[in-house]
Amino acid sequence: MSSSNLYTQSVIDHYRAPRNFGVLPAPTHAADGANPLCGDTLRMELRCDGGRVAEMSFSGEACVIATATASMLSELVVDRSAGELAALEQVFISLVGGQIFSHDQLGGLNAMRELAKHPVRQKCALLPFATLRAALAGLTSATTEGSN
């Protein structure tokens, strides 16, 4: 199992002990992400202040890839605007799609570059980003299961 470049120690650590896991007392934004075919559900709650994320937490049940992505993402969102996070999502999409190999802003999320070899699992990593985007846009739900 040590040969896995996707399930790195850091990814597994974020899965076992997810950061910012739980609910916020007074979220200003929230959305429920769900990939029903996989069975993944992620709720993202945010408190925004002056157009920037002040606090984020997530809850739910999902696979290693989705949970670790959500956990790592939760450490990157503070002080960013919706526009900056949308740009970060685009960078992340390029990473999992294999167009770029790494990006400074992605930190531990760079491990997800391995998903370029696992196209079916890309939607797992994209779910937290899509749910975050939905919450910031005032929407209540998100999914990354398009067709199956």
Place this chain on the structure above:
Amino acid sequence: MNAVPIVKPKPAQFDPLRYRADFPLLARRVHDKPLIYFDNANTAQKPQAVIDAVDRYYREFNANVSRAVHTLGEEATSAYEATRDKLARFINAASRDEIVLTSGTTQAINTVAYSFAMPRLKAGDEILVTTMEHHSNIVPWQLVCERTGARLKVAPITPAGELIADRFIKMLTPSVKLAAVVHVSNVLGTVNPVRELAKACRARGIPLLVDGSQAAPHLPIDVQALGCDFYTLTGHKLFGPTGTGMLWARREWLEAMPPFFGGGEMIKTVSFEKTTFADPPHKFEAGTPNIAGFIGLGAALDYVEAIGRDRIAAYERDLLVYATTTLKSVPGLRLFGEAPHKAAVLSFLIDGIHAHDLATLLDHEGIAVRSGHHCAHPLMQFFGVPATARASLAFYNTRDEVDRFVAAIGRVRKLLG
């Protein structure tokens, strides 16, 4: 008088390694590990004989079938039509004319849905299926129901994944105009008591369709003994090329059914005033078919018959018992489908581990299993899970592979547990 002791010759030992050598792909490595291919219910690997048959067709006698009078056309037609004969023997059909060549089970079931069911159904009629059907034996009926006002009725299964046959039979009320049941479940491995169901259907005058996609690679099939009205199978699960399959139907039904697709190959005469159709089965085979694929399927049928389906079934039974026992030793493992009569399919989940994570990590060990809903959402809903992991075995799989698979699961548990 001295009795001469009669020593029965021992049946030849089934040696999976001997057959493995016939499948070039099984020699490959994945993530630098020897491939363990446990996704046979999804699609099976192809023996060299099938690959050669397809290759030979394109190299030596590529031509269209049933129309060219030149040598190549005749050679292609005879090789293509030979597969119809082989399929007829494979399922013991009364006649080769009852074999409609299709792109697979999905097309076969859709042909029955649109050509047989739709003209007969009216509002208030019912189609009976079971909880364990594949989407291909649910969705075509739903589409036909939408158009006719008929409705789908679902016969229940037990928590062990067995069809409750009594309930199925009780549900065969006068409003049921067609019943459709899977022979072997792609998720649970359950072998349904098709003969008993067919008898009950017949007694009530209800036609029965049997989806044999997963049965064909594992069991001897005799449609006359089963007593059903329609039987479908798909070639790529039977070690043949993709895009091949079959609808078998009783001759009288095929004659009564209007064509589903129109085009060339399925006509007698065409004028703008009136077209007359070819006799069955050609009436249902519009357009140039998957000639290479069916020639390959013919080679696959020859290959399977040369080994012997009884021997394959016996070996797989033994392998299934071994795999079930070994897999059940894994702590926190939940097995889905424990019918007493089942094929070598093992659907399972492990506490705290997502099926997709398990499948990805097994892939990193060179082990191919499927994870997901297996095109059976209603069955997943019945068990209350979104997805399972599934190991589906074939006669070229071995006990050693089962051991390595279970050891790899142990490592995944250690990593994620």
